[in-house]
Amino acid sequence: MVPGTRAEDRHRSGAMRMLAAGLRGLGAVLLCLVVLLSGGWSLRPRPQEPLVTNNSPATSGRLREVSPPKGSQALRLRLAEHQPRLRILAPADDTVLPLAPWSLELALEDWPLADAGSLGLGAHLVVQLDDQEPLRLGPDVAKAPLTKDSRLSLTMAPLSPGSHRLTVYAARPWGEAVKDPGAAVQIRLHGLAANPLSQPRRGTPQLVSSTPSDLIHHEPVLIDWLLIDAPLQRLDGEGSHWRLRVTLNGDSFQVDRQEPLWLSGLRSGSNPLQLELLDGLGEPLNPPFNSLVQNLEMRPEAPRPWQTASISAEDLEHLLGERPGEPAAEVTLVPEPRTEPDLQGEGMATESDEAARPLGAVSAQLPLEEAATVPEAAEDDSSQEPEPVPLESVEPVDAPDSPEPLAAPESAEPPASAETPLASTPQGEPSEEPSEELVAEPVVVPEAEASALERLRARFGG
Known part of the structure; x- marks a missing residue:
């Protein structure tokens, strides 16, 4: 046996034991780190909360x-x-x-x-x-x-x-x-x-x-x-x-x-x-x-x-639902009371205006298709001979001082000629010259139409 070999063996075995102990210690440290990182303990504990x-x-x-x-x-x-x-x-x-x-x-x-x-x-x-x-x-x-x-x-x-x-x-x-x-x-x-x-x-x-x-x-x-x-x-x-x-x-x-x-x-x-x-x-x-x-x-x-x-x-x-909520703004169906001059200024008619307005003035405010059903009175112009024109283009006559309530017929045909009185022309029949017998008939004619007829008779000698 070589001298000194036993001493070296003892030294070597001691080193091995120390290494093993170190490895065991290192393993324990690693195990602690794994536990901490896995959430077993909080690395930074939350401060005490009230x-x-x-x-x-x-x-x-x-x-x-x-x-x-x-x-x-x-x-x-x-x-x-x-x-x-x-x-x-x-x-x-x-x-x-x-x-x-x-x-x-x-x-x-x-x-x-x-x-x-x-x-x-x-x-x-x-x-x-x-x-x-x-x-x-x-x-x-x-x-x-x-x-x-x-x-x-x-x-x-x-x-x-x-x-x-x-x-x-x-x-x-x-x-x-x-x-x-x-x-x-x-x-x-x-x-x-x-x-x-x-x-x-x-x-x-x-x-x-x-x-x-x-x-x-x-x-x-x-x-x-x-x-x-x-x-x-x-x-x-x-x-x-x-x-x-x-x-x-x-x-x-x-x-x-x-x-x-x-x-x-x-x-x-x-x-x-x-x-x-x-x-x-x-x-x-x-x-x-x-x-x-x-x-x-x-x-x-x-x-x-x-x-x-x-x-x-x-x-x-x-x-609490014990009182209804604020209602939304509603459209008032009944207009506010307004004075008669205000209505006339806006082109609106009152009931008294409708009663006082002559026949021609009423028909002038109607649409064309409705105005055709309302007879118009001819204008008083002795300087020119009347010409047959469409009824829609007839201008309304001036209202007399004492108007009467209106009673417009449901329908009327345009005049066949200027010599035919509007109130005496039957619908669908040829026009005839006015006669004394026709004038003598007891027909109720509004004053506006009667004035127009008198003017026509004076002009044409009827």
Whole structure:
């Protein structure tokens, strides 16, 4: 054996043991990194968020919870007399619909739908498909006048392919969802074919945001939500089965009560809002379906009546549907009283004018086809011989001082010659010379026509 070989072997084995220990240590470090990166622990833990209880208002950063506006409190007190009950009559749950418009049929009990015109909707219904913008329904969707049990129907746009959640709930004028049992209902519908993996399992907790971002653009703002199939909170108040994390403009807090929040401290313009449903330990509950994001747009506009410190009795009645809304401008069928000189200046005739106007003046105002049925009196002009002309072109004669009521014949033929008196020419017969026997007949002739006949006789020697 070569001298020193045993010592080298001992040195070599020690180095191997150290290397193995190092590798084991490195493996442990790598395992810790894998666990951390996989989400076992948070690398940057979220700072402690305030928990809002019944005795503590929500405060976080700039956000402050405030009391509900007085206007909404007055409306809420009046609407508390009603307990809405809502059912979806058609389509049935789990219906597969074609890619075409479809009809939604609802039955509503004890909820006074109202439309206050410029003030907005009063009590109404909200139809919400998945996380899309809500569709707000007023009394105009009812097939008949609203009663205690009303039927409502509306046509919906085609569903996109796949599965959807359709939620319908009763809402107060400012968009807050009514939380009473029976005031909200949800079904599942499928466009063309079902895709159940895209929806939460039935019976598991669901979060539906009812924050009215389309109604409120002025502080204070309402934060509201619906919980479906969520576990009940503990009656003793110790701990909770669920929590809602509210994050607005980066400021967060948690609530464990199903009550709406009115907040101030928002900024002008866009304000991102995130709602997350958590379990009692603060972990996401039934993700990813229960994490919702929407935008609250603040604008420089006047607040709604229910958003003010007081509300007038008239606005209150409008929003409750107890007083009809402002009617649209209507066209008045009966003209306003006007004086006789005004009417004459505009070319309009009064009843006394019609009685006083001679026959020729009346026919001059008629259309040509109507004027042909009214006999005209010839003008008194001894310097020229009369010429036969169409009756439509005859100028009206001047009215005498004492006119008589008119009695225009239904039809008359144009004169065959200028020598034929208009009043004595039978229709469809040749004209004849006027005779004394014809003049002697007891015929009642208006004064205007009698004057014309006398002038004709004097001119032609008859």
